[in-house]
Amino acid sequence: MLRPMEWKSGKLRLLDQTRLPEAEVYLELEDYREVASAIREMRVRGAPAIGLAAAYGLVLGAQKLQTPNRQEFLSELAQVKEELSATRPTAVNLFWALERLWQVAEGEPDPSSLKARLLEEARCLEVEEVAAEQRLGEYGAQLIPDGATVLTHCHTGSLATGGYGTALGIIRVAHERGKRVKVIADETRPRLQGARLTAWELKRLGIPVMVIVDGAAGSFLSRGLIDCVVVGADRVAANGDTANKIGTYSLAVLAMENGVPFYVAAPWSSIDLSLPSGSEIPVEERPEDEITHIRGQRLLPQGVGVANPAFDITPHQYITAIITERGVVREPYVTKLKELISG
Amino acid sequence: MLRPMEWKSGKLRLLDQTRLPEAEVYLELEDYREVASAIREMRVRGAPAIGLAAAYGLVLGAQKLQTPNRQEFLSELAQVKEELSATRPTAVNLFWALERLWQVAEGEPDPSSLKARLLEEARCLEVEEVAAEQRLGEYGAQLIPDGATVLTHCHTGSLATGGYGTALGIIRVAHERGKRVKVIADETRPRLQGARLTAWELKRLGIPVMVIVDGAAGSFLSRGLIDCVVVGADRVAANGDTANKIGTYSLAVLAMENGVPFYVAAPWSSIDLSLPSGSEIPVEERPEDEITHIRGQRLLPQGVGVANPAFDITPHQYITAIITERGVVREPYVTKLKELISG
Secondary structure, X not given: OOOOEEEEOOEEEEEOOOOOOOOOOEEEEOOHHHHHHHHHOOOOXXXXXXXXXXXXXXXXXXXXXXXXXXXXXXXXXXHHHHHHHOOOOOOHHHHHHHHHHHHHHHHOOOHHHHHHHHHHHHHHHHHHHHHXXXXXXXXXXXXXXXXXXXXXXXOOOHHHOOOOOOHHHHHHHHHHOOOXXXXXXXXXOOOOHHHHHHHHHHHHHXXXXXXXXXXXXXXXXXXXXXXXXXXXXXXXXXXXXXXXXXXXHHHHHHHHHOOOOEXXXXXXXXXXXXXXOHHHOOOOEOOOHHHHEEOOEEXXXXXXXXXXXXXXXXXXXXXXXXXXXXXXXXXXXXXXXXXXXXX | OOOOEEEEOOEEEEEOHHHOOOOOOEEEEOOHHHHHXXXXXXXXXXXXXXXXXXXXXXXXXXXXXXXXXXXXXXXXXXXXXXXXXXXXXXXXXXXXXXXXXXXXXXXXXXXXXXHXXXXXHXXXXXXXXXXHHHHHHHHHHOOOOOOOEEEEOOOOOHHHOOOOOOHHHHHHHHHXXXXXXXXXXXXXXXXXXXXXXXXXXXXXXXXXXXXXXXXXXXXXXXXXXOOEEEEOOOEEEOOOOEEEEOOHHHHHHHHHHOOOOEEEEOOXXXXXXXXXXXXHOOOOEOOOHHHHEEOOEEOOOOOOEEOOEOEXXXXXXXXXXXXXXXXXXXXXXXXXXXXXXXX
16 A cells, blocks of 8 residues: 555655656655655645644654753744744645644643654544545545546645545545546646646556646536546635635636536645635745756746746635535535534 | 748748747758648647748649649649648648638649749738738737736747737737737646747747746736736637637636636638637647657656647637737627628
8 A cells, every 4th residue: 555654663754746656766754854845845745745744744853852841842842843834835734733733742741741742643633634534535425426527636645635635535435436437637737746646646546547738627628528626725714715726716717617516625624714715825936947947957948937826716606515524515615614613 | 030931942941949949940841741740740830820831831842743734733732732731620721821822723824834823822921921910910909008917828929920920919019019018928738839939939029928837827817917818819710719729718718707808819811711610620639748748758657648639619708809900800700700801
């Protein structure tokens, strides 16, 4: 079985997503700064996976701390937390996971237990996340008709999550339940997660997949070749507005225009009820070379500027349903999401 | 001055668009089969440029014919015409240009004049096309507000046309008339004509340009950062439905959803009144390796399928206006386009 993220012998073992599909290279990280770099450089990416990697990063940071003094320990740990928080701004899972571990640290009166308690909580988070994805997958699979062709964007499979998948988890459950599902995967420029990672993972799972350029999705929708669109989420605001990989908003508009359901798969760890709407979600601007270069080769003429927002915001009115591990939510999201708080 | 296509000393001299922006390499073509290959391999591309290259290709084919017999000449020339016609199916300019030269050949009773008459007609076509683009540019520029940010897709500049440009020609005239225009160029996967060619040409012209991935256009439209969208056309049907580079349809839907005008720049040579609607326009499926590889390097896992339609159809109801050298046309296109037949 694929273990893209694993805590092993006091280290975080990570499958380097930037090297796929050519090479399966595992990183063994012992220092929280290495985890921060791996998140920043997208060696680990996908909202739930970022959250878990950050949690293990905090564990690594804690393990290096020497002080027996609880207050000093917490103050130094706060520094580590801050550095890990500063890696990427959009996926709320990062802040959510760090905050959960932080609460454990603050709530633990015995300094000698702190390191063990943090590791325990990170492991717990991972187990919970996988279980949540499987439940989410079960809920979502009920919405996928037998014989459906599903369009997806970016990559939301085992590499990007707790280990099962969110949008791809739904497709995976549908497939495992015997539904004949085909996937059309946007290649997802600039980093080609659809072409590289979604195609790679679906092929491993034995689910038929075909890759198209992002600009072709509209044509496939308008020709009636797509039965539903399923995407992941980096952050869902209280009103249902959803931040996800750049290009998602376009798919939502095009799906609605063509009467095709548009589903967002979001584990509870991706939902941020503290933000009233999507306009408050910070959108990361990624480095220019993601667009200007590919594999070290320059594509654009010298001296031409680029803009590279990594995410866009899909307003809730374009979203047919948000699928969580706590159930399937539809409009009005602003009340229906709140009803799920109790779990 | 840039001469991307030039008839010189009995040869067709072509700037190889596949090598830009890294290298300015000119091809010197002496045989019509070389012209057919150059069109097929997209060394020359863009609807009006394809038409002109094919016309010169027919001239090259005619020049090699030895027979003094008029009927034999025409019959062999018909073979050449057929081979050139079979290169690419979507842009109507190809068939239109070949047909115009064919009419000249058929109408010329003196076999000794045939070769000269064909060359004369091809040159005439080129001169007409450039003049048409400049007129089209003047009409279109009136629709561009001073200070506008214009979104465009693919490449419609001097390389792609008779030598001035269609959608880029409009931007060029607006710039030359002193309007402050900024361009946002979709990179335009799979062949990156926006990133490579539009950026290169606008930089040469001194017009500010910024490149984005195709998936980001929706986000820019929704954030109010685009004042209008201007694209070219490979074929416009009688009802205004427009075939253009894959991704164009998505832009049209997203523009309408956000209240942004969406303009199609189409010289008369791109308009095909023989087809009642866009559903009759043949859409070319291009080779898989345009998506699976970039510069010889494989991007996708082995064994994963791709679909690569090169064009999509934008239904007329999403088009704010079609800009031709004969004037600006709006709904109902089905009557307004016919009114322009007389020129």
